Amino acid sequence: MNVVESQKVLIADDDAVNRDVLGDLLKPEYTVLLARNGVQTLERAMRHAPDLILLDVMMPDMDGYEVLRQLRADPQTAQIAVIFISGLDRPEDEANGLKMGASDYIVKPFNPTVVMARVALHLQVVRQRRMLERLANIDGLTELANRRRFDEMYALEWQRARRTGRPLSLALLDIDAFKQYNDRxxxxxxxxxLRSVARVAGAAMRRPADLAARYGGEELVLLMPETEAHDARMVAAAMCEAVAQLMIAHEASSVAPVLTVSVGGATLTADSIEQQYELFESADAQLYRAKQAGRNRIAWRGDAS
Structure with missing residues (x-):
């Protein structure tokens, strides 16, 4: 399936004929969702995250302007592209919709060719924007998330942990004697x-909310929401073993004949410390502890080892 076919278009119109006509027009190329009023539009926008909404202005319970206002007010739906389709053909009506944040305005009765062309144009813009957003969040060398993306997700997961009271685990990974490796x-x-180690770290993050990122230099960071210390430490241990099993020769290392990593981690509930940076500092302290103990090992806050 190509990218265009997977894109979702939500058609919001109280007129069943209009919904059917637009739906039949778009279904060959897009996944089509339908809503018959403003409340359904908001609910389906939240649930399905469509790429584009074709929104009727005149609906009985909530007009399209109010629907758009609520979409833009919610961070989860604020970026969804909206095209108004309306029987209101005055220039001031079109100007009002565009000022409120609509991407386009199509007057009824609509021309199917024009609708298809404008839908394709705006979905192309959506694809390009998302591609740029993805590139802005990816480290060019390792193809893991970059520092910027990690900082964003860490802040979000910290806030979520504070709401739920669930544990948040964080680990810092450093390649042992990496300067000597580069010199040799x-x-x-x-x-x-580094790319090989990054692939191992990325593969270890198996749940949607888990994140592996390049923090800087040869240092990687692993974020594991809702993960107890024992489970997070097991993930880190399996990752360390997988790196060693790559059998990347490192004759300049005083630790082992192959490339190895050291890991420092911490698991805390958000209400056990006052600031989110304290979790990171705790993991960093554990990484220092692992290095001081000889490297090629894991240290975790609360561990006796």
Whole structure:
């Protein structure tokens, strides 16, 4: 399935004929969702996150202007593209819709060719915007999330942990003797080794909310929401073993003949500390502890080892 076919269009119109005509027009190329009033539109926008909404202005319970206002007021729906389709054909009506944040305005009775062309145009813009957003959040070397993305997700998960009272686990991973590796094998080889470790870290993050990111240099960070210390430590241990099993020769290392990593982690509930940075500082302290103990090991807040 290509990208265009997977995009979702929500058609919101109280007139069943209009819904059917637009739906039949768009279904060959897009996933079509239907809503017959403002309340359904808001509910389905929240639930299905459509790429585009074709929104009738005149609906009985809540007009399209109010629907658009509520969409823009909610962070979950604020970025959804909206095209007004309306029988109101005065220039001031169109100007009002565009000022409120609509992407376009189509006057009824609509021309099917025009509707298809404008839908395709705005969905292309959506695809391009999302591609740029993705690139802005990806580290170019490792293809993991970058520092910016990690900071955003960490702040969100911290707030969620405070609401739910569930634990939040965070681990910092550092490649052992990486400077010596670069000195011995060269920076291109160092980049390849870092990418290999990054692939292992990314594969270890199996749940949708888990995140592996490059924090800086050869340091990676793992974010594991709603994960108890024992489970998070097991994930880290499996990852360390997987890195060693890559069997990347490291003759300049005093730790092992192959590339290894050290991990420091912490698991805390959000109400046990006052500020979100304290969890990160705790994991960083544990990483220092792992390095001081000889590297190629894990230290976790609360561990006796």
């Amino acid at each position: 094998y060269g920076h291109p080889a160092g980049d390849r080794a």
